[in-house]
Structure formats: structure tokens, C-alpha cells
Amino acid sequence: MAHTCRGTINLATAHIDTEDACNIVLSSGGRTYHLKASTEVERQRWVTALELAKAKAIRMMNDQSGDEEPTSQTDRSEIQGTLKVLVNKLDDLSTCNDLIAKHGAALQRSLSELEGLKVPLDGGEKIKAVNERATLFRITSNAMINACRDFLDLAESHSRRLQRALQYEREQRTHLEETIEQLAKQHNSLERAWREAPTLTNLTLTAGSERVNKEDASDEDEDTEYFDAMDDSTEFITVTASESTQHKSMSPICNDVSAKEPVRCRQRRTQIPDKPNYSLNLWSIMKNCIGKELSKIPMPVNFNEPLSMLQRLTEDLEYHELLDKAARCESSLEQMCLVAAFSVSSYSTTVHRTAKPFNPLLGETYELDRLEEFGYRSLCEQVSHHPPAAAHHVISRRGWTLRQEITIASKFRGKYLSIMPLGVIHLHFHSSGNHYVWRKVTSTVHNIIVGRLWIDQSGDIEIINHTTKETCQLKFIPYSYFSRDVPRKVTGVVADSKGQAHYILSGTWDEKMESAKIIQSSEGASGSEGKQKTVYQTLPPKLLWKKYPLPENAENMYYFSSLALVLNEPEDGVALTDSRLRPDQRLMEDGRWDEANVEKQRLEEKQRAVRRRREAEATGALHEGTDYEGYQPLWFHQRRESITGETNFVYKGGYWESKEREDWSMCPEIF
Numbered sequence: 001m002a003h004t005c006r007g008t009i010n011l012a013t014a015h016i017d018t019e020d021a022c023n024i025v026l027s028s029g030g031r032t033y034h035l036k037a038s039t040e041v042e043r044q045r046w047v048t049a050l051e052l053a054k055a056k057a058i059r060m061m062n063d064q065s066g067d068e069e070p071t072s073q074t075d076r077s078e079i080q081g082t083l084k085v086l087v088n089k090l091d092d093l094s095t096c097n098d099l100i101a102k103h104g105a106a107l108q109r110s111l112s113e114l115e116g117l118k119v120p121l122d123g124g125e126k127i128k129a130v131n132e133r134a135t136l137f138r139i140t141s142n143a144m145i146n147a148c149r150d151f152l153d154l155a156e157s158h159s160r161r162l163q164r165a166l167q168y169e170r171e172q173r174t175h176l177e178e179t180i181e182q183l184a185k186q187h188n189s190l191e192r193a194w195r196e197a198p199t200l201t202n203l204t205l206t207a208g209s210e211r212v213n214k215e216d217a218s219d220e221d222e223d224t225e226y227f228d229a230m231d232d233s234t235e236f237i238t239v240t241a242s243e244s245t246q247h248k249s250m251s252p253i254c255n256d257v258s259a260k261e262p263v264r265c266r267q268r269r270t271q272i273p274d275k276p277n278y279s280l281n282l283w284s285i286m287k288n289c290i291g292k293e294l295s296k297i298p299m300p301v302n303f304n305e306p307l308s309m310l311q312r313l314t315e316d317l318e319y320h321e322l323l324d325k326a327a328r329c330e331s332s333l334e335q336m337c338l339v340a341a342f343s344v345s346s347y348s349t350t351v352h353r354t355a356k357p358f359n360p361l362l363g364e365t366y367e368l369d370r371l372e373e374f375g376y377r378s379l380c381e382q383v384s385h386h387p388p389a390a391a392h393h394v395i396s397r398r399g400w401t402l403r404q405e406i407t408i409a410s411k412f413r414g415k416y417l418s419i420m421p422l423g424v425i426h427l428h429f430h431s432s433g434n435h436y437v438w439r440k441v442t443s444t445v446h447n448i449i450v451g452r453l454w455i456d457q458s459g460d461i462e463i464i465n466h467t468t469k470e471t472c473q474l475k476f477i478p479y480s481y482f483s484r485d486v487p488r489k490v491t492g493v494v495a496d497s498k499g500q501a502h503y504i505l506s507g508t509w510d511e512k513m514e515s516a517k518i519i520q521s522s523e524g525a526s527g528s529e530g531k532q533k534t535v536y537q538t539l540p541p542k543l544l545w546k547k548y549p550l551p552e553n554a555e556n557m558y559y560f561s562s563l564a565l566v567l568n569e570p571e572d573g574v575a576l577t578d579s580r581l582r583p584d585q586r587l588m589e590d591g592r593w594d595e596a597n598v599e600k601q602r603l604e605e606k607q608r609a610v611r612r613r614r615e616a617e618a619t620g621a622l623h624e625g626t627d628y629e630g631y632q633p634l635w636f637h638q639r640r641e642s643i644t645g646e647t648n649f650v651y652k653g654g655y656w657e658s659k660e661r662e663d664w665s666m667c668p669e670i671f
Helices: 040-065 073-116 121-196 282-286 309-319 321-327 332-345 562-567 583-589 593-624 655-661
Strands: 015-018 023-028 031-036 225-227 235-240 304-308 356-358 365-370 376-385 388-396 400-412 416-422 425-429 435-438 442-446 454-465 470-476 489-495 501-508 512-526 532-538 542-546 636-640 647-651
Touching: 015 040, 023 040, 073 121, 304 309, 304 583, 309 332, 309 356, 309 365, 309 376, 309 388, 309 400, 309 562, 321 332, 321 388, 321 400, 321 425, 332 425, 332 435, 332 454, 332 470, 332 489, 332 501, 332 512, 332 542, 365 655, 376 655, 388 647, 400 647, 501 532, 501 542, 583 593
Parallel strands: 235 532, 304 356
Antiparallel strands: 015 023, 023 031, 225 235, 365 376, 376 388, 388 400, 400 416, 400 425, 416 442, 425 435, 435 454, 442 454, 454 470, 470 489, 489 501, 501 512, 512 532, 512 542, 636 647
């Protein structure tokens, strides 16, 4: 900047300091700025960039005060020629000035002599006036010459600055052209690689010494990671072992990807219409809803995304290949690591997804048939409306079955929105008989009224293998501005039936998860809160799961993942109650939000009318003393779970058979 203004920092005189792993302190002109990077690596990149910019600022300041010549020979010759012409012109003006001064002085002497002679009164006055004019002429000519000299000096000094600025702009333009060319090449190569890449990324879980990367065999201090302790367990620290102590930590069966089935892939869509830019005053709607259940608040589609809650539930299968690999594992502990990674991966799609999914209508269903492509079939049904509950069943011919019943409890608290999924997730592996059970954590949407919306996950997940009694304790650390931890951090410990830890899990719920096999543990010193710390020595961490990149233009398509983009794609042969056929949701996806709002009100009023009719029938049956069964889901029924003792909705069968027969006559008309 050529001058200071609010928000600028003079880097030439700024002091750059680092407080800890992620903080940067900039001091300049009595002002101090505290900046925070997301990771230590990012912090170091910023410090390096700021130091380079500071050095450049100092160099530019010195250049402006010095007499450095332009670097270009052509530009130097051009400027020298211009200066030479200006100097010659100045010499000519100086000669003229001397002549004017000489002749002016002679003229003034002559006039003075005439003034001394005895002449008539009128003649003396005229001579005196001429003498004054001659004096003024000489003063003016001197001033003109001085101004010309000042102009030349100024032109000489400014020409160097202008030349340096011009040279800098030329360099920046050249650099920008090179960068754009490089980015274009990278974009083309990535586009080619994406087209040629297989549908799924092969995420392997290996730990043989021949597969260890060079960067894993780093110094002990560099590989040391610190984890927050679980609420109900001792604090621990992990220390990565050196390469010489590495052993195989995963059995080869986990990496067996040779048994691939023939895949007949249908070409699916990769984009949806861009989200329209509609403005709406959220506070005018929400101010009277504080403390109410979110599902009972009438909301326009402006705050929705064009997917139903059933489809969002199906998005848990984004990384189903983790379960395919887990089904091939011989070790139940290694299998637990993959199941834990799968439980974390279901939150990766939510990091930018602050919009609300559509509340399903009672009896609404959603199927995702990927039997030919990925070996599984998924079915969801809205089994209850108040409270809203959805049942989900997935069967895979690659060796696993997943089922869950989720009831969403949500409260608007004024500044934030809490979403609490209630219910249990069951995962059963066919060959080993291992049965895993866990629950979801709480999601919180912040800055509901003022500021940019952002979402966080917090809480603990306990995954239990009820067959072997092995457990995994996962902790989702809530975001804190003052915390030095990486945002969205997740840590975990996998233990056997006796409570002995075998694996340390670490990562973030929006990016990746890693596992490290424990080879030694010891009791360490007490922590800051007096708790005993357990020090775990581990092998280098191995990647369990990594998030797929978002599709191009995702920010204009509700930040949908590749799977989310196809969830609402029209398909033939689905049930009449399928979410893809919901008219208000389809109108919203097409960008016709005003029509979608009208249609949404119609569907909700239709559902209320059906509910009032059922209530009237129940009241009539009560008065008559007859039994009234009430609403019963079409594809799920309630059964008592032997493991947890809870009563849940489980799949009773018949859906896929009806699809094969193309018979949906039993489906209610809900749309």
C-alpha cells in the first residue's frame, strides 16, 4: 500500500512471532493481531509466507530511497535518452536565462541612467515604470528556469520508481500466466485421471514393513501424537515406534480385493440445477419457535435441501466398502477398526450441509438398489410421525447386514440448533457372526440467527461387539476457539474383552481416520488434572478411511457429495411412496421454490387430515369398545431386540419381491 489505512499492516516494520503450535502474533505500529491456523503445518506455511513478504517489503522500501538503476537495458537506454533531451532543454533554458539576465541588467542600468537625467516630469515617471517592468521580467524568467530545473529533478527521481513498478507488474503478469497455464494442465490431467479411475477408491489397510513409507520412519518426537483422554478412561499418549520394531499389524485377508464381482454400472448424473439465490428473513420465522421441536415448526423450503431425511439416512452408506473389507477380516479387532471408521465416515458429508432435509411423510419410503454395482440393497421407511422415526435396513451379498431405527430429537435454542439422533445401529457380519451395536452423536448447527452457519459433532460413541465383547470408545471433540487441537478431531481406543487396548484411532470426522497398533504400554506421569497418563508405543498409523473430494461446483449444489447427487435421481420401478416421487422436493431441486412451498403446504395439510381421520376412528373404536390397531408400517414391524432389550422396527420382508412383481397396490397414496 502506498499509504496506511485501517486493516493494513506495514510488513517492513512488523514483528512476526509464534506463540504455540497453531498461533501467530503480528505486531506493528502499536497494534497486535492474534491469528490462528488450523494445523501446525498451515501455521508454518503462513509464517514462511509472511517472512518472505516482510523481506520483500524491506527491499522495496530500500529501493525507493536508493538510486538503483532499472534492470532492463532497453528501458535504461530509453530513460537515459529522455533525461538527456531534458538536460539539453534545461541547458538551452539556462543560456536563455543568462542572456535575459545580461540584457535585462543592461537595460535596467540604461533606464537608471535615464532616470538620473533631468527630464520632464512625465518622462521620468514613464522611465521608472519601464524599469519596474524590466525587474519583474528578470524575476519571472529566473523563476521559470528554477521551475524547469525542479521538474527535471522530479522526473529523474520518479522515473526510477515508475520503472520499478512497471518491472514488478511485468513479472507478476508473467508469473500469473505461468500459474494459469500450470493450473490448466493440472486440471486437464485430474479430469483425465477422474474419467479413467475406477468407481471406488481402493482404501487398503496394511502394515507390513515392506509397505511402510519413508516418511513413517521419522524421528520419535516427530511421530508422537497426543490424545485427549476419554471421560471414563485414563489419559494416554501414543509414541510411534521406530521402523526396526515394526511388525505386521493387519492380516492379509483384510486386503484381499481379488474376489471382485462383475459390475454393470449405470451412468448416473453428476450434477443438479444450481441452488437459486432467494433471500428470506430467518428471524421472522424462528423468533416464535424457541424451545419447540424442530419437526413441528412449519418451515419454507428455503431452509431445506432437496433430499428427505430418509435419503440423508441412506447417505451413511457412502463408504460401504469399509464394511466390505471388514467382512473379509479374520481378526475381530481389525474388523472393529474398520467398523469404527465407518461410523465416523457417516458424518463427513455434513461438514458443509447446514440445510435441513425434508421431514418424511408417514409411510414414505426410500430405496437404494445397488445390488449389481456394489452388492447391497437399502430400504428406509418413515414408521412414525410424532415423534418422527425412520427404520433402515441394508443387506449386502458381500457378507454384512446393517439396520437402524433413528428418531430425531431437535431443539432450537435461539443461537444454535441441537439435533440428537436417538436409536441404535446394528451391524451383523454373516461369516464370523460378529454383531456390532452403537449410537450416533449429537449434531449442533451454530449461528442460526447471525453469522455464517456451521455444524459441529460432539459426544462419545461406544461400539460393542456383542459376540466377542470387544469395544471401541470414540470421542468427538467439540470445537473450541481456544483449543490447540485440530478442529473436528476424533480419537479412539479399541480394546479386547478384558479391557486391554490394542489399537489407537485418530483423525477428523470430515477428512480421514487412521489406526495404529499398540505394541507396548506403560504408566506415565500425572496430567494437569492429576489423572494418570498411559503411554502407548505404537506402530506408524495406517489409513483406514479418507473422504472423497466433493464434485465440481458443489458449493452451488447444496454441497452434495457424489452419492447425494444421485439419491433423488428419478428411477423406474420404485414404490409409489418413494421420496423420489415427492412433488415439493422435486420442484425445489428444479429451482421452482415458490411452487415447492405451495406443494409442501398441500402435502402437510393432507397428512394432517389423514391423522385427524385416524384419531376420529380411534375415538370411535374406544367408545364402541372395539380394538383399533392404528397405523402400521408397510415393510417394518416392531420386535424386541434380544441384545439390547429394546423394541425396534425391523424389516419384515416383501419389498424387493413386490418390486420384482411390479406390484405396488398395497402402497398408500401419500403424495
